[in-house]
Amino acid sequence: MSKRALITGITGQDGMYLAELLLREGYEVFGLVRGQNNPKLPVLAAELPDVKILTGDLMDLSSLMRALAASQPDEVYNLGAISFVAYSWENAAVTSEVTGLGVLNMLEATRLHAGSDIGRVRFYQASSSEMFGKVQDVPQRESTLLWPRSPYGVAKVYGHYMTINYRESYGMHASSGILFNHESPRRGPEFVTRKISQAVARISLGVQDSLSLGNLDARRDWGYAGDYVRAMWLMLQQDDADDYVISTGETHSIREFLDLAFARVGIDDWSEKVRVDPAFFRPAEVDLLIGDPAKAREVLGWTPTVGFPELVARMVDHDVAEQEALLGRSA
Ligand code: G4F
Numbered sequence: 001m002s003k004r005a006l007i008t009g010i011t012g013q014d015g016m017y018l019a020e021l022l023l024r025e026g027y028e029v030f031g032l033v034r035g036q037n038n039p040k041l042p043v044l045a046a047e048l049p050d051v052k053i054l055t056g057d058l059m060d061l062s063s064l065m066r067a068l069a070a071s072q073p074d075e076v077y078n079l080g081a082i083s084f085v086a087y088s089w090e091n092a093a094v095t096s097e098v099t100g101l102g103v104l105n106m107l108e109a110t111r112l113h114a115g116s117d118i119g120r121v122r123f124y125q126a127s128s129s130e131m132f133g134k135v136q137d138v139p140q141r142e143s144t145l146l147w148p149r150s151p152y153g154v155a156k157v158y159g160h161y162m163t164i165n166y167r168e169s170y171g172m173h174a175s176s177g178i179l180f181n182h183e184s185p186r187r188g189p190e191f192v193t194r195k196i197s198q199a200v201a202r203i204s205l206g207v208q209d210s211l212s213l214g215n216l217d218a219r220r221d222w223g224y225a226g227d228y229v230r231a232m233w234l235m236l237q238q239d240d241a242d243d244y245v246i247s248t249g250e251t252h253s254i255r256e257f258l259d260l261a262f263a264r265v266g267i268d269d270w271s272e273k274v275r276v277d278p279a280f281f282r283p284a285e286v287d288l289l290i291g292d293p294a295k296a297r298e299v300l301g302w303t304p305t306v307g308f309p310e311l312v313a314r315m316v317d318h319d320v321a322e323q324e325a326l327l328g329r330s331a
Helices: 013-024 041-047 061-071 092-114 151-170 192-204 225-236 254-264 294-300 308-326
Strands: 004-008 028-033 052-055 075-078 122-128 174-179 211-213 243-246 274-276
Touching (some): 004 013, 013 028, 028 041, 052 061, 075 225, 092 122, 092 151, 122 151, 225 243, 225 294, 254 308
Parallel strands (some): 004 028, 028 052, 174 243, 211 274
16 A cells, blocks of 8 residues: 655645655655645646645644544655745744744644554654754754754744654654755745846846845855755654754855856856845844755765756756746747
């Protein structure tokens, strides 16, 4: 009989890549979708028609219990969250609830559902490198002290420790992936990489003049989302649950992303095309992220397959093609 998986956050970038991977692996995949007329649902239904949709909300324990009863999963992937860091200062309470307490609800629903046979359902929590915030080690590892710098980061720390707590208190097979930034053509346009790739595409086609950004000096360890969902799956195939840093081990600034993105469309000097707007600066910045993925490599056998230049090229090429299609031009 095929394995079954339940994914929260199925309509997000990672949810879609993970669902594709699990379907390829022969799983029956269930996705939890929130709200009435969720605008992302038609995209999901068109791209991944084999995913079975269940409705529910991380804030509503009984809806999670019903989703577990309907899907009877072997594996639960908790990817659902309010995930935009900048938003979290203005909406700290709702971010704390969904991104923090939502993890507790999902863990508790899974524990109650599994009953006395707690090991029969494996659990993945999407932890984040934002938990390292004001970094206390370079590079950051599983053992690095957490020092979050945003309400989002604080909420993720809560979910991370609660996952460890369920593992230690109840013996649940609950693993956390501390994922560093991971991008793709499916990335939401509010995040800096996609904001840049979409703008570069439009600028190259003459339909946009310039792009406004915030701090260009922040550095991130950017990988490819398709690689990172494979790490999630590998974690749940291990005999023992654990926590893993998932990263490339390289760091690059926003400026370097801009260099490669503009060069991809033949623009070598972007200084006149990019404006720095204080509105996009954050109350507290995470200046430097660079992860050490040694444990994931050694235990999971995981390595990233897409490097930084290739990632930028894929995103820009995708957005140029998408913009050309929108404008009715051929590639
Ligand atoms: O792309 P970002 O918004 O991603 P951020 O804040 O690093 O968070 C992402 O990665 C985390 C993993 O570490 C996830 F947990 C989280 O859910 C999310 O996926 O911003 C990246 C950097 C920041 O330093 C920001 O200040 O880009 C800088 N930046 C400069 N100008 C900008 C902009 N970010 C955005 N979103 N928009 C700008 O105009």
